Amino acid sequence: MTAYSPDALIAADIDTYLHQHEQKTLLRFLTCGSVDDGKSTLIGRLLYDARAIFDDQLASLEADSRRVGTQGQGIDFALLVDGLAAEREQGITIDVAYRFFATERRKFIVADTPGHEQYTRNMVTGASTADLAIVLVDARKGVLTQTRRHGYLAHLLGIRHTVLAVNKLDLIGWDQAAFDAIVTDFSAFATSIGMAPPLAVPISGLGGDNIARRSAATPWYGGPTLLDHLETVEVESDVAAAGDFAMPVQWVNRPDLDFRGFAGLVSSGTVRPGDPVRIVPSGRTSSVARIVAMGGDLSEARAGQSVTLTLSDEVDCSRGDVIAAADAAPQVADQFAATLVWLDEAPLLPGRGYWLKSGATTVTATVRPPEHAVDVNTLAELSVKTLGLNDIGVAHVHTDRAIPYAPYSDNRDLGGFILIDKATNATVAAGLIDWALRRAANIHWQAIEITREAHAAQKGQAPRLLWFTGLSGSGKSTIANLVEKRLHALGKHSFMLDGDNIRHGLNRDLGFSDADRIENIRRVGEVARLMTDAGLIVLSAFISPFRAERDMVRRMMPEGEFLEIFVDTPLAVAEARDVKGLYARARAGEIRDFTGISSPYEPPLNPDVHIDTTRTTPEEAAELIVETLLGVWSWTL
Structure with a gap:
């Protein structure tokens, strides 16, 4: 029998834990909805029930709750994620707060996004990388305009999984009829925008009902608890890995004369050494020689992994280019139909030159007058000449040179972009490419002999x-x-x-x-x-x-x-x-x-x-x- 020292056993336990932790899938999700629907409280309760709070944090939370929290009602879980002084003073969420936690079955990154219309831009930030959205509704208020706006944006930004969490049902006596009415209202809206029917869960964020444990107050509810669903729902990165390989180049890694690699995050598909690839927009082809990572060379890289690729040939490839599967490379274009979410108090100025940033690519872009804006309540297409703060509209975007792209519905990384004001460097809009306008492909410069x-x-x-x-x-x-x-x-x-x-x-x-x-x-x-x-x-x-x-x-x-x-x-x-x-x-x-x-x-x-x-x-x-x-x-x- 082999004897092990206590230190060796501890080290072995740590290695085992780390290995198991590495094998867990990661789910990114966000909470959204109207103001005071209980988003921060819900996340705080999830962290508490998942035992993701250290003792000293819990002691600090209890002290803060006595000072500025629920005043005798126990722990104010919202204080775990409302980190800004202004948030705690006003009892609202302003910025996006990210928290990491893990259970035995999965790792999570959750974004707590603000409910105020003024901070819709922050919700868009949180939704841009999420796999799942929890749309909260205060059972006393029902579905509001901001509930619809956040649901619409979550769907627009490509989030495939939605949970409708009807919160504060304890304040109306766990009324099933009220719950059913809210579910019917939101489900009708979801169907009208093409969103898959959401999983509806009756909860109390403060009491923890149906969050990590099933509640005796809802015998009429037969679905999973919120945490059960989060632990078992399909992860978006698994879907992305099944697509065609594409990796936008973020950096050319040249530590010495003998090594030249191209670093980036694999946005879709899987790549292996020997795979033929094409550089976009140049169109040059080569094959993958090595996949280099921090721990050594890899036999393959999947969507969501950051790696450095070396190629078999010396081809021109730089930051902003895309390395993709040779037979399924993204196309390039300089004119697009795009959906814009306007994030700035100053309105869109059609014809004004903005910086368009898509991944590592930055070009000058102009926006034509919008085709229409969308009324999030009625989904009517409104005739407008510009877009104002929080407006959602469709417009034609022209760039000063062709860039690699994919429709946002196919690839978030290649189909998403932001617009930046050249004078203030403020991010003024988030954009999603719907399709390319093929005008440029049909128009060619005519050769003229008299120069x-x-x-x-x-x-x-x-x-x-x-x-x-x-x-x-x-x-x-x-x-x-x-x-x-x-x-x-x-x-x-x-x-x-x-x-x-x-x-x-x-x-x-x-x-x-x-x-x-x-x-x-x-x-x-x-x-x-x-x-x-x-x-x-x-x-x-x-x-x-x-x-x-x-x-x-x-x-x-x-x-x-x-x-x-x-x-x-x-x-x-x-x-x-x-x-x-x-x-x-x-x-x-x-x-x-x-x-x-x-x-x-x-x-x-x-x-x-x-x-x-x-x-x-x-x-x-x-x-x-x-x-x-x-x-x-x-x-x-």
Whole structure:
């Protein structure tokens, strides 16, 4: 008989425990629903019943309960997850709280999401990685608008399993009729949006009824307890592993000259050494040489695992690319129909350039006016021009280059994205790709033999776009006209685009809302680009109040061909001039969205030419601009 020391036995027990723990599946779930439905209390009770609270935590919880909790009603389990001071003071959940716990059968990561409509964006964050949603309903209130909104979002975000937890039934005497009515109401809503019928469980979060133990108060309920269901429900990663292999590359691992691997999280399928793969978007093919992980090489990697792949060939592959099964690689596109959940207090500005981040890929994207928004109560499709905070809508999204994608319903990682405001870096929307718009695949650049260089050489000049920006009445058109007269006298070929003149024709259908101003500048930028392709020097005099759109036009032009000229006139001076009487009408409320009065102007931060009209006459300004052209670009005029 072999003798073991106590330390060896303890080590053996730990190894056995860790091995068993590693073999358990992981379920990610969230609690959601309207405010005060008991989400935090439910999670706290789950942790307590699963014995996932240490003694010192329990002692602290009991002390906090006496101080700010249920005041004599026992432990306030919500305090386990309401960690912010503001949450404890107000008795609400604001941020998403994540907690890990385990039972004998499974590991869990639970997200406690806020119920207030104001914090819907936080619920979307928690739902984006969840396998299951517990939608709570206060039995005294029934199904509310926010209940429907959270149920709709859970379904929209691809959560396949839903539990309807009817809470606080103890406060209405465990009324089965009330429970049945709530289940019927929510089930009808679930059916209308294509959601699978939820498992409905009557519970009391405070008392623990039907959470980890069956309650004697509900002899009419024959289903599983909540914890039993959580321990046995199918895990999403198992479903993802059955799909085709795909792994977005997050990092190129190059610790030395001999090793080059591509690190990322396997989003779907299974991969093994020797499998043929394709790099998207380049389309190059190779095969997997090794699967490298922290503990050594693996014989296979499945969805949900983070690994480093080495390939048999030296192929170009970088962050943002996707390594996928050679015969089932994702497609690429630059135009999509997408569902957007708007998360920012500032509304969507159609035509504005946003950063679109999908996995490790970041591109510039513009959003067209929404096709419709969704009323979460009636599911009616509403005609809208923009999206506001917490709105859900469908719109066309255009990116500045093609990116790998999959419909969100097929692959969350390749089909999900966020939109980021370029000025504030705030996340303004969560997006889900529905399908690609195939327009780009059917449109090709026509080869033209007379190039823009040939047009410019014929005219003996270098094409340029001189972009004059400033307040109404600043003198943009006056100075631009003087510059063009000077260029014309020098024998140069030019054309002037003026804001008022363009609105009589090309842009007569546009108003002066922020969205219309953006579209106005986009169209002018496209026209100016075509004119410079013809070899012309284009002078553009527009208020163009937003930096993002001036930068958009700069990006349309070849490097060095865009010159931003800031005609800087104080608002008081421009208003005193008021040649057209526009400021007086704006002050009287007759003109809405007037720049400088009721709509903002964002001055250039680093203009190529800065004209201070309080110190410089229009003639001096025009001469300075021409001299700048001569000095910067060394023209032969």
